[in-house]
Amino acid sequence: MQTINLKTLASALGLSVSTVSKALQDSHEISPETKQRVWQLARELDYVPNPHASSLRRKRSKIIAVVIPEVADSFFTLAMKGIEVVAQQKGYHTLIYLTYESLTKEQTILHDFQSGRVDGLIISLSGQTTHIDHVTALERKGIPVVLFDRIFEGTTLPLITTNDLESGYLATQHLIRQQCRRIAFLSVSDSLSITRQRQQGYLNALTDSHLPSEPDLMLTLPAHAADQEAIMTQLLTGPKAPDGIVASVEKTAILTYQLCEKLHLSIPEQLKVISFSNLETAPLLNPSLSTITQPAFDMGEAAARTLFGLIERKSLRTMLPLQCIPSVLIPRRSTQLLAG
Amino acid sequence: MQTINLKTLASALGLSVSTVSKALQDSHEISPETKQRVWQLARELDYVPNPHASSLRRKRSKIIAVVIPEVADSFFTLAMKGIEVVAQQKGYHTLIYLTYESLTKEQTILHDFQSGRVDGLIISLSGQTTHIDHVTALERKGIPVVLFDRIFEGTTLPLITTNDLESGYLATQHLIRQQCRRIAFLSVSDSLSITRQRQQGYLNALTDSHLPSEPDLMLTLPAHAADQEAIMTQLLTGPKAPDGIVASVEKTAILTYQLCEKLHLSIPEQLKVISFSNLETAPLLNPSLSTITQPAFDMGEAAARTLFGLIERKSLRTMLPLQCIPSVLIPRRSTQLLAG
């Protein structure tokens, strides 16, 4: 089976390659009749243009890259979908990369993009990422980048976030109103801006309610599952155990639930829990989990739209305002105040 | 900033382009000294090869495509991760496409791959897909394809599945042993082979236990959420309501839970539920959900390994045996038999 390309079409039609090329692109310089002939034959022979040749020549690939730390989290799954919807609509293809929270991997992946492999990048930073030289390097090479969710503070790159500081505040305030007095804050990385924001919100809420902040109650869990469990057990069973938990990451809330079951601690009686989460099953958990629900899909969509904005009219690279799409607090049974 | 390519390197080193190219590929025809010089300069100037040029010339792209119906399901999220791990390890890039259960979209996406955009494809078919001409067309053009999870019966394409028939049987048998007598089977598509397999397992189990199969108890839910709810409510509140449910798709189990809460039906007292699912939170639901847990990650990994096997030694395209990775039944409270 001979692969069919512009040359095939051209000679079959007695036209030049360039005429066929222009006809297929519906160029105004080609007569309607010729276009018709070209289109028809192309359809008959099922011509599919070679994207590598086109990308090489045009110096743009119609491909974007999405780089995220993990996918086992409902947030990223939803965000990815938001991105994919827009990309498909725009006729772009989407390369996906997971960094597994590793800065090295992130750097390697991004470095490759110097080559012109992709026309733009949407990235949520790894938990290890403490500087973004590898990201700004791309920007400088003219490859548009949009940071979303796990952004980096103090950069002029376009950012899509949610109101992490405020949400951290509201989550904590909610627990305080439910009469918690010893509130723990759980995270998995302390280098991330979203974690710091959420934690700052937590601290602000404590301050505003004249509650002390105790370092022992602010836990950054290690990567390894066994260690996580040990540390958490220590927290929950210690003499100064908390009566409320703000889980800044879905995973830590799940861990809390698991341990509470194991340790026979009852939620919300002995411990109230609220989590940043997009779990569809949050209302169905035992007990149903109070959440700060992030607009994951919308954030993905916004990131993609912003990126295509930059790709399509690179010229006017005006400073884009930070786009902040608010999260919502949904109280459920896990933070319910019980009579008695 | 001038983009640096082979020509840049070559002239800077006083070598020819082809020598530099070969050196970078560590070809044996190049002297060690020359290689050293080339490598060093390449590193200094931060040379990154242009993949489009390379793909065009070599006629392979080092890119694979993953086409799946949805991503909002924990199965596909995990499977994707399994694929990505292998791809990254093999130095391949991964394009991701969602079909949103649409055959048309699936066809459009696959048609584009005729162009040589990707070196191989891993696909789980859309719910609408009733023939796979568009898939075999790729195979015939020499592009390896692996079907996973939602496969098509009666094809010689390599297949990665789990034991759907047996699992359907076991799930149903489990409910029967828990003294259910009117067991419903919920699905979202009846054209899919996995659905048919699971349903056949369900039917076999009924037969083996001398229970009648009632058409009214086999529900294929429509795509639209509102309709789903109406139909399910009718099922659950009707005069011939079931006392057990086999949910062949995670989504339908979640729906069942939601409606039971709304309708004040208690699980497992009035209704027992078991679901095909990979929900991490299944043990934490209220009540904890009995599941048939599919080896999602392993299936993704197996699919990717199989694909790379085909890509890397296309020649020996021996008939690959169907790979079946078994699921496991995990009984939890939602099917518990209660005293009294």
Place this chain on the structure above:
DNA sequence: CTGAAAGCGCTAACAC
């Protein structure tokens, strides 16, 4: 061991 040359398939000046 190194280099010259051809060309992958497509696009974009620039002629005519």
Place this chain on the structure above:
DNA sequence: GTGTTAGCGCTTTCAG
């Protein structure tokens, strides 16, 4: 309105 030409950046014969 159509064709000619010259590459995009890389790989790969084939000479030397």
